[in-house]
Amino acid sequence: MTIDWTIDLKSIILSLSIIISTGISIFFYLKNRTFGFENSLNDRLFKIQDISFKYPFVEDTKFIDGWDNFVIEYRKKESIDYDNDKLTVKYLQYEQYCEMIFNLISDTYSYKKDEEKMLAFISFKAWARTHRNWWKNPLVKHSNQDNYDEEFTIIIDKWLK
Numbered sequence: 001m002t003i004d005w006t007i008d009l010k011s012i013i014l015s016l017s018i019i020i021s022t023g024i025s026i027f028f029y030l031k032n033r034t035f036g037f038e039n040s041l042n043d044r045l046f047k048i049q050d051i052s053f054k055y056p057f058v059e060d061t062k063f064i065d066g067w068d069n070f071v072i073e074y075r076k077k078e079s080i081d082y083d084n085d086k087l088t089v090k091y092l093q094y095e096q097y098c099e100m101i102f103n104l105i106s107d108t109y110s111y112k113k114d115e116e117k118m119l120a121f122i123s124f125k126a127w128a129r130t131h132r133n134w135w136k137n138p139l140v141k142h143s144n145q146d147n148y149d150e151e152f153t154i155i156i157d158k159w160l161k
Contacts, residue, residue, distance in 0.1 A: 037111055044104050045122060051097055057090055058097045059130070067091070067133040074139060098134040101127060102144070106152050115155055125159045132160045 057063040070091045080088050105124045112118040119125060128135065135156060138144050145153050 041104065041108055041111065041121075044100070044107075048097070048100050048104065051100075055090075055093060055097075058094050061130070063090070063094070064131065064133060067094070068137055071137050071139060095134065095139055098131045101131060102135065102148070102156070105156070106148055109152055109155065128156055128159050135160065 052059045070088075074088065074091070077088075082089055105118075105128065108121060108124070109115070109118050112121060135144055144156075148156075
């Protein structure tokens with residue numbers, strides 16, 4: 001009985017080339033996905049920074065310090081005249097701005113899976129501290145703790161001590 005080694009050798013070479021090709025494809029897919037996600041984070045960061053240039057009050061400490069009083073008054077209001085109550089509109093814009101910031105921090109943490117790596121990517125701690133009143137006192141009570149995972153909220157709370 002004779003074994004046809006040519007066919008077996010061809011099959012082995014074909015199998016190896018398929019395995020290597022698939023491995024290389026998976027490697028480049030994962031590399032590209034990582035690069036794409038980091039680009040997405042950077043794009044979101046630039047959009048947030050663009051908002052702060054267009055609406056500087058969102059990073060102004062005098063404005064930010066009024067957040068807690070705004071929340072008290074906002075909760076008392078039965079309706080809002082958006083055309084004439086410009087301060088309320090600004091604080092509602094500020095609320096969305098803060099939500100964008102903390103969503104970015106949360107997504108970066110989910111991506112990096114490590115606080116130190118996340119902070120090396122973008123210095124979030126000081127930014128979170130600037131907007132601590134919003135984090136601790138959202139318009140909808142407990143919404144931050146309810147919307148973000150527990151591990152992330154623990155990190156933010158630790159930064160704000």
